[in-house]
Amino acid sequence: GAVVSQHPSRVICKSGTSVKIECRSLDFQATTMFWYRQFPKQSLMLMATSNEGSKATYEQGVEKDKFLINHASLTLSTLTVTSAHPEDSSFYICSAPSQGLAEQYFGPGTRLTVT
Amino acid sequence: AQSVTQPDIHITVSEGASLELRCNYSYGATPYLFWYVQSPGQGLQLLLKYFSGDTLVQGIKGFEAEFKRSQSSFNLRKPSVHWSDAAEYFCAVAYSGAGSYQLTFGKGTKLSVIP
Numbered sequence: 001g002a003v004v005s006q007h008p009s010r011v012i013c014k015s016g017t018s019v020k021i022e023c024r025s026l027d028f029q030a031t032t033m034f035w036y037r038q039f040p041k042q043s044l045m046l047m048a049t050s051n052e053g054s055k056a057t058y059e060q061g062v063e064k065d066k067f068l069i070n071h072a073s074l075t076l077s078t079l080t081v082t083s084a085h086p087e088d089s090s091f092y093i094c095s096a097p098s099q100g101l102a103e104q105y106f107g108p109g110t111r112l113t114v115t
Numbered sequence: 116a117q118s119v120t121q122p123d124i125h126i127t128v129s130e131g132a133s134l135e136l137r138c139n140y141s142y143g144a145t146p147y148l149f150w151y152v153q154s155p156g157q158g159l160q161l162l163l164k165y166f167s168g169d170t171l172v173q174g175i176k177g178f179e180a181e182f183k184r185s186q187s188s189f190n191l192r193k194p195s196v197h198w199s200d201a202a203e204y205f206c207a208v209a210y211s212g213a214g215s216y217q218l219t220f221g222k223g224t225k226l227s228v229i230p
Contacts, residue, residue, distance in 0.1 A: 032215045043220045102147035102209035102216040108158040
């Protein structure tokens with residue numbers, strides 16, 4: 001089946017620094033990828049839709065200048081958390097949709113801790 | 116707007132007992148429905164999905180779910196729960212948006228299993 005990877009799986013950074021998270025589709029191409037955030041004991045909330053070759057689409061309430069998304073190729077999307085603060089600490093999960101179908105393939109997630 | 120309701124935040128069952136996790140959705144068109152399982156600190160694993168056809172769908176790990184359009188429900192069931200089934204379960208509905216399908220998740224149901 002289709003595999004999506006994320007790197008790193010876990011990152012700790014200091015407040016004010018930036019962190020980049022990579023999402024890769026390993027055996028298929030993805031013109032679209034999704035980024036979710038999951039706070040402890042809560043559900044997944046869609047942050048943005050990443051589009052290859054064009055700007056990302058952000059959900060209401062998500063700061064596009066803080067969460068920079070770049071979809072540089074058909075297999076790679078990156079999420080950069082700029083000027084991170086402790087409240088940005090969360091579990092970030094990416095996904096890529098199957099071609100023409102409603103199913104999404106999820107990455108294993110990245111645990112971000114901002115100290 | 117689409118929404119997914121999982122009315123049970125936490126369910127505890129004894130090992131070997133049967134299980135039913137409830138899910139109700141609100142969506143104007145024909146829904147694409149999913150159940151995912153998440154172990155602590157891990158990503159999402161797809162248990163099963165419904166797109167069309169037989170309303171009783173079989174998934175992995177002995178799970179099944181039944182789509183009932185009249186009740187807008189997609190409840191997950193398992194006849195005999197194993198201790199390893201303890202995890203968080205999410206119901207989701209896919210809807211078409213901006214050229215691709217997006218997922219809306221329920222808030223999740225945490226399953227605890229008593230040995």
